[in-house]
Amino acid sequence: MPVQTRSLKARGEALSSAAEQVRLLQSGGGFPRFEETLARASLDPLGATGIAVFQINVGKLCNQTCRHCHVDAGPDRTESMSRETAEMCMAALARSDIPTVDITGGAPELNPSFRYLVVESRRLGRHVMDRCNLSVLLLPAQADLAAFLAGHAVEIVASLPSVAPSQTDAQRGAGVFGKSIAALRVLNDLGYGREGSGLVLNLVTNPVGAFLPPSQESQEEHFRSRLARDHGVVFNRLYTITNMPISRFLEFLLESGNYEGYMRRLVDAFNPAAARSVMCRSMLSVGWDGRLYDCDFNQMLELALGPGVPAHVRDFDPASLGARRIVTGNHCYGCTAGAGSSCGGTTT
Amino acid sequence: MDTYYHPKDLAHFADLGKGNPALWEKFQAYYGAVFAPGALTEREKSLIALAVAHAVQCPYCIDAYTQASLEKGSNIEEMTEAVHVACAIRGGASLVHGVQMRNAATKISM
Numbered sequence: 001m002p003v004q005t006r007s008l009k010a011r012g013e014a015l016s017s018a019a020e021q022v023r024l025l026q027s028g029g030g031f032p033r034f035e036e037t038l039a040r041a042s043l044d045p046l047g048a049t050g051i052a053v054f055q056i057n058v059g060k061l062c063n064q065t066c067r068h069c070h071v072d073a074g075p076d077r078t079e080s081m082s083r084e085t086a087e088m089c090m091a092a093l094a095r096s097d098i099p100t101v102d103i104t105g106g107a108p109e110l111n112p113s114f115r116y117l118v119v120e121s122r123r124l125g126r127h128v129m130d131r132c133n134l135s136v137l138l139l140p141a142q143a144d145l146a147a148f149l150a151g152h153a154v155e156i157v158a159s160l161p162s163v164a165p166s167q168t169d170a171q172r173g174a175g176v177f178g179k180s181i182a183a184l185r186v187l188n189d190l191g192y193g194r195e196g197s198g199l200v201l202n203l204v205t206n207p208v209g210a211f212l213p214p215s216q217e218s219q220e221e222h223f224r225s226r227l228a229r230d231h232g233v234v235f236n237r238l239y240t241i242t243n244m245p246i247s248r249f250l251e252f253l254l255e256s257g258n259y260e261g262y263m264r265r266l267v268d269a270f271n272p273a274a275a276r277s278v279m280c281r282s283m284l285s286v287g288w289d290g291r292l293y294d295c296d297f298n299q300m301l302e303l304a305l306g307p308g309v310p311a312h313v314r315d316f317d318p319a320s321l322g323a324r325r326i327v328t329g330n331h332c333y334g335c336t337a338g339a340g341s342s343c344g345g346t347t348t
Numbered sequence: 349m350d351t352y353y354h355p356k357d358l359a360h361f362a363d364l365g366k367g368n369p370a371l372w373e374k375f376q377a378y379y380g381a382v383f384a385p386g387a388l389t390e391r392e393k394s395l396i397a398l399a400v401a402h403a404v405q406c407p408y409c410i411d412a413y414t415q416a417s418l419e420k421g422s423n424i425e426e427m428t429e430a431v432h433v434a435c436a437i438r439g440g441a442s443l444v445h446g447v448q449m450r451n452a453a454t455k456i457s458m
């Protein structure tokens with residue numbers, strides 16, 4: 001199956017509806033409900049332990065259409081955070097002492113307010129992370145982007161599923177591996193990933209298919225030696241992330257007949273230690289329209305925050321939001337399998 | 349259609365323990381120790397297992413160690429090379445016995 005070049009939404013697929021995805025995920029299939037599994041580990045209800053990361057998803061526009069994309073992002077998507085909402089995000093940040101701002105998309109750098117968010121967050125003294133797909137750095141209109149990121153000491157978290165060109169291209173589109181390596185060289189030339197530069201370049205790898213990720217430690221070693229040997233590329237850390245059974249990865253699971261097997265694998269690998277440290281407990285996720293969510297996955301499934309806390313960033317209140325009850329569903333098995341999975345890699 | 353091999357049977361491997369739990373447990377403990385990280389990484393051991401699975405032509409092991417190799421971070425190119433290693437050794441093992449054939453033939457030939 002070739003990588004589709006259009007989003008589920010542009011293709012008019014039923015799965016582009018968040019409600020349809022939730023219906024499918026919750027419809028049983030013989031799997032215990034996630035909340036029952038949590039209860040057996042004495043973790044239901046799951047509560048936030050504060051807010052260490054303020055994640056801003058600026059929209060669904062992207063220059064790629066990766067097959068595993070949980071955002072259903074692509075060049076055909078138009079949802080994009082307005083300047084007004086971006087300003088509300090920064091006003092909320094100023095009212096808190098959250099140390100880290102994590103900017104994501106789509107390709108977040110394509111949002112017209114991306115640079116404003118970086119500059120303002122840095123002015124407020126916060127650490128800034130950019131979830132970068134690498135190829136965006138090579139777009140002619142973004143020629144100065146890498147230098148801008150370096151100039152503001154933005155931590156780059158870049159996706160590279162595999163050191164094998166064929167696997168990377170199978171997940172992220174034809175030619176993406178070559179572009180990713182070219183972009184990594186640009187970043188290395190600026191000092192990113194090099195010791196003593198203070199410029200952090202972390203990589204993220206997702207399995208290229210319906211299986212769990214390898215151990216983060218062994219995979220980091222493997223990537224480090226291969227990228228250095230074959231391409232002269234260096235980086236700081238590698239994070240392994242489990243593919244979430246939502247959006248375009250869900251489409252792949254259903255089309256390839258892997259849905260039940262994959263869900264069974266996630267359920268069987270449920271790890272209470274991973275469940276205790278899922279990322280939603282310490283982060284808050286803001287959508288392109290300013291609505292608040294427990295995480296980027298809940299955002300894509302349009303699972304709003306629970307009752308009794310502000311629903312929109314304009315009403316941001318760090319105290320109540322930092323103690324909220326988290327909304328869960330069967331997609332959460334993706335975060336609790338094996339060594340656990342979060343935006344920052346494994347959780348155990 | 350009836351066939352000797354069923355993919356679902358792999359999940360019933362542990363039923364072998366019902367006949368003799370003591371021996372099964374010894375095998376399990378040994379198997380677990382063999383595949384734990386040691387001088388070789390788990391990824392390397394999984395690739396060896398995949399190659400051996402092809403040499404002994406066990407469909408269950410091919411299934412299990414294809415998945416295991418992917419989950420240990422190997423890719424299709426590496427896995428294909430591992431299968432070629434099995435193939436080269438299998439082929440080479442047949443071929444090298446040709447020396448015995450030649451010896452035997454020489455002995456009884458004029």
Ligand code: SF4
Nearest residue numbers: 062064066069106133
């Ligand atoms: S996975 Fe990332 S790079 Fe790929 S389409 Fe989605 S947002 Fe874009």
Ligand code: SF4
Nearest residue numbers: 278280295297332335
């Ligand atoms: S999917 Fe979101 S809400 Fe569910 S466990 Fe993962 S981070 Fe938490």
